[in-house]
Each structure stands twice: as structure tokens, then as C-alpha cells.
Amino acid sequence: MTRKPSLPVDTILPEIIASLRRSPALVIEAAPGAGKTTRVPPALMEIVSGEVVVLEPRRIAARLAARRVAWECGEEVGETVGYQVRFEEVAGPRTRLKFVTEGVLTRRLLSDPLLKGVSAVVLDEFHERHLDSDLALALLKRLQRQRSDLLIVVMSATLDAAPVARYLDDCPVVRSEGRLFELFIKHLPYSSKTLEAQVREAVESLLDEKHAGDILVFLPGAAEIRRAMRECEPTARRSGLLMLPLHGDLPAIEQDRAVAPASQRKLILATNVAESSVTVEGVTAVIDSGLARIASYSPWTGLPTLHVGRVSKASATQRAGRAGRTGPGRVLRLYPAEDYLHRPDHDTPQIMRSDLSQLYLALRAMRVEDAECIDWLDAPPAVAVKRAESLLDRLGATGAMAQRLARYPLPPRVSRILVESAARGVGEQGCIAAALLGSGANAGKNDILAAMELPPEPRTRQHLEQLRRIARPPRQARHDDDALLMSLLAGFPDRVARRRSGSQVLLSTGASAEIAGEPPRYEFMIAVDAEDRKDKPLPLIRMTARIEPEWLIELFPEHVHEQSGVLWNRTSERVEAVSALRYDELVIQETRGAAPDADAAAELLAQKALEAGIERFVDAAELQEFMARVAFAGSEPPDLDQALRELCSGLRSFAELRNAASSFLPMLEQREGARRLNEIAPVRIRLQNGRQTKVHYEGGKPPWIASRLQDFFGMRDTPRIGPDRTPVVVHLLAPNQRPVQTTTDLAGFWERLYPQVRRELMRRYPRHSWPERP
Structure with missing residues (x-):
């Protein structure tokens, strides 16, 4: 004897069956509470001869759906209707309809790529877009090319059906409006209080309004549930509420207790396991934190991780729908309406944000040779695929080892x-x-x-x-x-x-x-x-x-390699030969000391010398003056870096380079053409009395000489140098070697300034001869 109350999806079952008789794929859009999870799969058994497998995103949904359908068929679970989740299977030889978690189907495909005996696969609540559901859909579409008799049905309440229908070769879409009762949704203003305090206040608000029925609270995880239960315990005790947790880590018996009818009103504190699939009887009010623990992965461990994030609009709609399944409901969202409006319409598919190594391990274990050619609903990022394949190669996950690793749901x-x-x-x-x-x-x-x-x-x-x-x-x-x-x-x-x-x-x-x-x-x-x-x-x-x-x-001998070269010893400031054993980029063993390769040593020495600065080896003033002399001569400035590199040839330490640096400026002078340079920009010039004096060059200034005033007696013309016969600036020095005058016009100096300078010098240096007409 069956026990089937009427549900909205019943009205479209004939259309579903007719569509599947014409086309092997179908997308079903049905509002929360329509009954798609419990009514569509049994209906498929009437048109196929083999097994119907229903993929559920969570273990609790698979168990509850199987129990509900079995109850409606007047049977115990494990007869015609069964389920299989990780670590638990309730099924028998007569089982034709099996509710399973997504990973179960993936592992079945490992051992049975053709899914022998399976006539239809239903992907329920596909909007959640888990990795395994995307993989299952891609593999089922691929398998359908070999097995045209295989039916694929994709179902969801908040799914954007058009892209999925296009993906399944423009298959039909059937919609049911569902039977959602009137919902009153209220967004609460931002609060700085703890999440558990906000939950308690929301519960008390519903109680003050004399709201009847059970209350379902959505929280991110088990830790937040425990804190909220402690916070709400006095309120629940005063109001006679039975407070129950509901999350994936609970034993099955405790999960069942949370969703089963009770003799007193319940306050159920749940994660998003209660968001979709099977109706939780008696719930007429929902308190939504707007948060969930979102699956991601650690790029360090490569293991799954969870972080708290805001749910999408689609998830918020699913949560709100829990309050309107059996009658008018009330929803309190613990976040402002503006916050809701800025949320994405749908959650990002896991395949776009997760580690793909487990997914690609499954493909290797199935011996899918053309994994890069798989037709995905949303293609995974190329960089994530490359990272996953690289890791699997490092783990040795090829051939038989890939199959061994893939046996574990880890x-x-x-x-x-x-x-x-x-x-x-x-x-x-x-x-x-x-x-x-x-x-x-x-x-x-x-x-x-x-x-x-x-x-x-x-x-x-x-x-x-x-x-x-x-x-x-x-x-x-x-x-x-x-x-x-x-x-x-x-x-x-x-x-x-x-x-x-x-x-x-x-x-x-x-x-x-x-x-x-x-x-x-x-x-x-x-x-x-x-x-x-x-x-x-x-x-x-x-x-x-x-x-x-x-x-x-x-x-890992293939990742260990020997490398010989040169290394800089900062303490002794010298190049040393080094032989290193490396694991990837990491040195695991190193020896130093042997004579380094001469060219490599010179290159490294030059590099370190340039980093230290050329002035450390060559007198900065002399170098600056040489460069100014070259500029005065109108020549191109020499490449000092290249010259220093050449000077390093045959050397391997700063000490050796300092000794060799005495030849640096003469080398540069030879390059510039010593004879021509001396003709245009001489280092010294001879005065009329036979004395030689140095010519000084400074950047941006005319060249100058300095000597005692007496050395210029008898000279009327200022010395000139260079192609333009540029007069040098003459620094006339007193006997104490300090300038008494600078000039570029000696004749003018003797006529206009010398008489006054002579009087001063005669007074200060009476022993010297200061002729009236020098």
C-alpha cells in the first residue's frame, strides 16, 4: 500500500516521461517543495528496465530521500529503494532505485566505466556545482555516446537551466512552479554583536511574536552551532524548545533526530546540509546567518579546506524556502537588504576554484587518455589543470598506482x-x-x-x-x-x-x-x-x-641533479668553485674550494665589483678627472663596466683586482688613443721658464692650471689647449701656494691688477723679488 500525498511535481510527471521517451536528456527546474527529489526518480523506474541512480550533494539528503521514497512505496529502505554514502550502504538484490552521494558514482565508474545495469542517472540539486557532480555530468555525457539508452536528468530549484540544456545537446527543459507558501522575509540591520548573540535575539523575536512551528537556523559550521546552542540554551529552556544540531559530522542517528517529527517545538541549528533536497517537516521559520563554510583547498597541503564566506542569492533563496514548504513562513536574515543585493546570483562552481588533483586522478584511473578533450560544462582553469597534473606526476600517480590511489575517497x-x-x-x-x-x-x-x-x-x-x-x-x-x-x-x-x-x-x-x-x-x-x-x-x-x-x-633520483659552478664568498671577497647536489631548486649537499673556471670566475668577480662600485678599486677623483678630460677632447665616454670586466680576466678576488686596478686608467687612455688625447687634452703643459704644470679637468668647467706667480714672469699670452685653442684658467699662487688671482687673460692681469697684487706681495714676502715690469 503506497502513501503518496499530492505534490506539485506530480502534474508534470507525464511531461517528464514523454520527454525522456523522445530524448535521452532532460533538465528539470522545480521550486523548493515541489517534490522533485522523491517523485521523479520512482517515476523513471516505470520506463527503464535497469537501475536508477540519484546523485545527492550530501549524505543526509541521500539517506532521507531514500527513506521517504521507500515509505511512500510502503517498503523498508534496502528493498526496491536504497542508498549508498561513504562508509554506509543500505541496498539489496531487489534494489532498483539508489540514492548516492556524488563521489560514490565516480568510484563506481572506476570499476565499471559503462555503468552496466544502470538505465538512468539523476543529478539532484545540481546548482551546488560540486566537483564530483561536474565530473559525473561530463563522464555521463561522454558515456551516452556509447550508450544511447542511458538517460540523464539534471534537477534543481535555483539552477539557470539554459546553459545546462545547451550543454546536453539542447535537450528539453521542464518546469514546475512548486507549492511554496507565502513567505515574509525581513532583513535585519548590521550588528556588531557576536553571531551567536544575533541568533539568540532573532529566536527571542520570533517567540515574542508568538510564532508557531519549528525554527531552522542556518550557520556556517559545527563550531558556530555549538556556540549558538550555548547562547540559546536559557531561551530554549524557558520556551520549551527542543534544541538540536544538524551538520555533516554528526552520526546518522542524530541527524535523523533533527529532521524527524517531535512531540515539542524544535529549534534546529544547521549548516547548509539542510539547505536543499528533502523537506524538514514542521519548519515554519528560518533564521539565516547568510554565511557558509565554502569548500576550497590549501595550495600548500593540497588538502580540502573550508573558509567562512557569504552565500549567493540562490542559496539564500533555498534557505528561505525551507520556511514555506508546509505553510506560510517567516524568514529573518541577519544581514541588511543592501548586502543581499550585492551578492552573486549563484555560487562559483567548485571546478573553477578548487584543487583538481583528485578529479584528474579519477580520470587517470579510468584510463581517460584524452582528458584535455573532455567536454566540461565549465572548463577548469588551465593553470589549475597543469598544477594538478604536475602534482600527480610527482606522486607517481600513473598506471596501476593511479588506480590504487583512486580507490580511496581521499x-x-x-x-x-x-x-x-x-x-x-x-x-x-x-x-x-x-x-x-x-x-x-x-x-x-x-x-x-x-x-x-x-x-x-x-x-x-x-x-x-x-x-x-x-x-x-x-x-x-x-x-x-x-x-x-x-x-x-x-x-x-x-x-x-x-x-x-x-x-x-x-x-x-x-x-x-x-x-x-x-x-x-x-x-x-x-x-x-x-x-x-x-x-x-x-x-x-x-x-x-x-x-x-x-x-x-x-x-626521487630524477629530481636530484649535480651542478658545478662558481660562488661568491662574501667574507673573503673572492670567487670559489662550488659543486652542489640539488633537489629541484634546493641545495642538499655542497663542496667548495677547487680552482674555479677562469671565465666564470672573471664574470662573477666583475659582477660583484660593479655591485660594490668601481670607485672601490680606482681613485674616484682620478677617474672623474679622466672622464672630464675625455669629454673636453670631444670623445665618446668609455664603457667603464666593460673595461672593468676585461680587467677582471684571470682574477678571482677583490684583493687581486685592487692590485690590477693601477693599470685601469692607462688602459682607458690607450683605448682613447693616447697620442691624440695628449695633443688635444694634455696632462701637463710647459711654462715659459721651462717648468711643467699639471692641467686639471673638471666636468662642465674649462681646464685650469696652477703655479707660482713668478713662474709666469715674462709671459704675456695665456696658455691655450685643444682644437679650439681654449685658454686655460690660470691660478696664480703666492709663495704659500695659495691663489692670489685667477685669470684667463695674463696680459690684462699684468697691466691692470699686478701693481696692486705686487704691493701686497712685497709687504707679505719682502725677501722675494717682485719686479715692477715682470
Whole structure:
């Protein structure tokens, strides 16, 4: 005897069936509460001979949908209708309709690429756009080319149906308006209070309004739920509310208790597991925080991560719809209307923002040779694909190993650790380490072995039990830290680091990072957990694991290479020969001292000399004067950098360069043509009395000479140099070598100024001869 109350989707079932008889694909748009999850899949059993598989985005949705459909068929779950989620399967030989989580179908495709016995696949709540759902859709479309009898149905309440229909070869779209009762939605103003305090005030507001029915509160995660329950406990006790949590980490029995009918009014505090799929009976009011923990990934660990972010308009609509399933409802949103208007219409598909290594591992395990040619609904970013493929290559995830890793519903790094630790006889230790990494707990320890010795946190313990069920490690006969650490290295071959100084390390990528807390004593390590920081220049490594450099040569010889060259010793200021053994960009062993290659040594010495400044080796004043002399001669200025490089030939230290630098200016003079330069810009000129005096050159000034006034007795003409016969500036010096006059006109000086200068000099230097007409 069946028990089927009428639902809005019932009216379009004939249209759905007729469409699928004509076309193998269909998109169904049905408002929240229409009944698509529980009515469409059973209807498909009437037109196909094989199994109908329904993909649900969450375990609780799969279980509840299966139970509801079985109840409507008058059966127990596990007969005609069953379900399969991670770690749990309720089905039997007569099961023809199975509700499964998305990853379950992916793993089934690994062992059965043709999905033998499956006649139809329904992708429910496709708007959530999880990685596995996008992968499933792409693989099903690909499979449909081989199996024209396979039916594909995509369903959602808030999906933009047109792009999906186009993707499925312009398949038909069927719509149902649903039966959503009137909703009163109120946006609350911004509040600086804690989230749990805002929830309590919203609950009290509904109670003050004498609102009947259960209250469903949407919060980002389990931690926020626990805080809100503590905050709301006095209010719930006074009002006789049964307060229940609902999130994915709860045991199935507690999840069922939250959604099952109760004898008293309920206050259900849930994550977005309650956002879609099956109606939660009795809910007439929703309090929406507008937040969710959004799945992403850590580029450091390659493991999934969650961060709190604002939900899209589509998700907010889904949440609000929970209040109007069985009667008029009320919705309190803990954020302003303006905030809502600025939110995106839909969430960004995971394939556009997540690590793709697990997805591409599945493709490798399925032996999909043309993975780059897969027709995606939204093609993943090329850089993310390249990153994923590169990581899988480093993990050795090819051929048989790819299939072994893909058997585990885990990120590839964790799967690799489990496989390697089992092979090395430390499978139990491998599970503990993987659980610690997956839960993100370290209890203040930045070394993984030290963290493993502490009592595990509840989340770590739960994760460990799941890993034990997945990996089934053999009984470990011995405790072997080195074997475990080598297993971790197999999962993080691209995270090798070497301690540099203090808390800083150099990574095998060539980048630097900083270790949180007290730096470990070991020199070589892997950074198994780290994060980039917007407020700091270096990433922060939260967890490390010791390794030995010999392990790198043993496990990854293709990434170890020898490099010979020259290196600058800053202390002795000399070039040294260096031979280095490198793992990627990281030096793991180095020897110095042998005679360096002459050309390489000269090049490096010149580079360091130029960095230090040419004035360190050549007198700056002399060099400046030489350059001014060249400029006066009208010649092109010499290339000092190139000249210094040539001077470094055959040398390998600053000390040798300083000794050789005495020939630097003569070398430049020879290049400029010494004879021509001396003719145009002489270094010295001879005065009439036979005395030679130096010619000084300064940039932007005429050349000048300086000598005692007596040396110019008998000279009427000012000395001239250069092609333009430029008069030099004459500095006439007193016997104390200080100038008494500067002039470019000696004749004029004797006539106009000398009589006065003579009187002064006679007074100060009476022993000298100061003729009246010199």
C-alpha cells in the first residue's frame, strides 16, 4: 500500500516521461517543495528496465530521500529503494532505485566505466556545482555516446537551466512552479554583536511574536552551532524548545533526530546540509546567518579546506524556502537588504576554484587518455589543470598506482601516504599522521611526530576511524619513525625545505617561508601544513616533518641533479668553485674550494665589483678627472663596466683586482688613443721658464692650471689647449701656494691688477723679488 500525498511535481510527471521517451536528456527546474527529489526518480523506474541512480550533494539528503521514497512505496529502505554514502550502504538484490552521494558514482565508474545495469542517472540539486557532480555530468555525457539508452536528468530549484540544456545537446527543459507558501522575509540591520548573540535575539523575536512551528537556523559550521546552542540554551529552556544540531559530522542517528517529527517545538541549528533536497517537516521559520563554510583547498597541503564566506542569492533563496514548504513562513536574515543585493546570483562552481588533483586522478584511473578533450560544462582553469597534473606526476600517480590511489575517497596526497606507509609496514602510523593532517589539529606542536604523541582531538579521532575503515592497515609489528617520515615524503615530494637561519627555511621551489613556533632542530624537512599570509611577506609553516637528504636521492633520483659552478664568498671577497647536489631548486649537499673556471670566475668577480662600485678599486677623483678630460677632447665616454670586466680576466678576488686596478686608467687612455688625447687634452703643459704644470679637468668647467706667480714672469699670452685653442684658467699662487688671482687673460692681469697684487706681495714676502715690469 503506497502513501503518496499530492505534490506539485506530480502534474508534470507525464511531461517528464514523454520527454525522456523522445530524448535521452532532460533538465528539470522545480521550486523548493515541489517534490522533485522523491517523485521523479520512482517515476523513471516505470520506463527503464535497469537501475536508477540519484546523485545527492550530501549524505543526509541521500539517506532521507531514500527513506521517504521507500515509505511512500510502503517498503523498508534496502528493498526496491536504497542508498549508498561513504562508509554506509543500505541496498539489496531487489534494489532498483539508489540514492548516492556524488563521489560514490565516480568510484563506481572506476570499476565499471559503462555503468552496466544502470538505465538512468539523476543529478539532484545540481546548482551546488560540486566537483564530483561536474565530473559525473561530463563522464555521463561522454558515456551516452556509447550508450544511447542511458538517460540523464539534471534537477534543481535555483539552477539557470539554459546553459545546462545547451550543454546536453539542447535537450528539453521542464518546469514546475512548486507549492511554496507565502513567505515574509525581513532583513535585519548590521550588528556588531557576536553571531551567536544575533541568533539568540532573532529566536527571542520570533517567540515574542508568538510564532508557531519549528525554527531552522542556518550557520556556517559545527563550531558556530555549538556556540549558538550555548547562547540559546536559557531561551530554549524557558520556551520549551527542543534544541538540536544538524551538520555533516554528526552520526546518522542524530541527524535523523533533527529532521524527524517531535512531540515539542524544535529549534534546529544547521549548516547548509539542510539547505536543499528533502523537506524538514514542521519548519515554519528560518533564521539565516547568510554565511557558509565554502569548500576550497590549501595550495600548500593540497588538502580540502573550508573558509567562512557569504552565500549567493540562490542559496539564500533555498534557505528561505525551507520556511514555506508546509505553510506560510517567516524568514529573518541577519544581514541588511543592501548586502543581499550585492551578492552573486549563484555560487562559483567548485571546478573553477578548487584543487583538481583528485578529479584528474579519477580520470587517470579510468584510463581517460584524452582528458584535455573532455567536454566540461565549465572548463577548469588551465593553470589549475597543469598544477594538478604536475602534482600527480610527482606522486607517481600513473598506471596501476593511479588506480590504487583512486580507490580511496581521499585527496591524492593522503592516499599516497596511506599506500606508502602500508608498504613500509607502518600503516597504522600512516593513518594517524593522515588523520592529524586532515583534521588540521596540531595542539601547538609544529613537528608531526610530537603532535602524534598527544591525545587526539575528537575530530582527529573521528577522522582516524574513517581512515582505518578505508585503508584497513595490517597490524603494525614495530614502531618506525623513519619509515613513517619517508611515507609522508612520498605524499609531499614538492614541499621539501632546508632550515636557513632562525625560523626561516628555503623551499625546494626556490621560495622562502617561516616556521611557526620554535624552529625544529633538524635541518631538512617537509612543510606538510602551511598557509600564505596577506599581512606577511613569507608563508607560515604550521607543521613540519623531519627527512634525511639521502631519502630524496633514494625516492626521487630524477629530481636530484649535480651542478658545478662558481660562488661568491662574501667574507673573503673572492670567487670559489662550488659543486652542489640539488633537489629541484634546493641545495642538499655542497663542496667548495677547487680552482674555479677562469671565465666564470672573471664574470662573477666583475659582477660583484660593479655591485660594490668601481670607485672601490680606482681613485674616484682620478677617474672623474679622466672622464672630464675625455669629454673636453670631444670623445665618446668609455664603457667603464666593460673595461672593468676585461680587467677582471684571470682574477678571482677583490684583493687581486685592487692590485690590477693601477693599470685601469692607462688602459682607458690607450683605448682613447693616447697620442691624440695628449695633443688635444694634455696632462701637463710647459711654462715659459721651462717648468711643467699639471692641467686639471673638471666636468662642465674649462681646464685650469696652477703655479707660482713668478713662474709666469715674462709671459704675456695665456696658455691655450685643444682644437679650439681654449685658454686655460690660470691660478696664480703666492709663495704659500695659495691663489692670489685667477685669470684667463695674463696680459690684462699684468697691466691692470699686478701693481696692486705686487704691493701686497712685497709687504707679505719682502725677501722675494717682485719686479715692477715682470
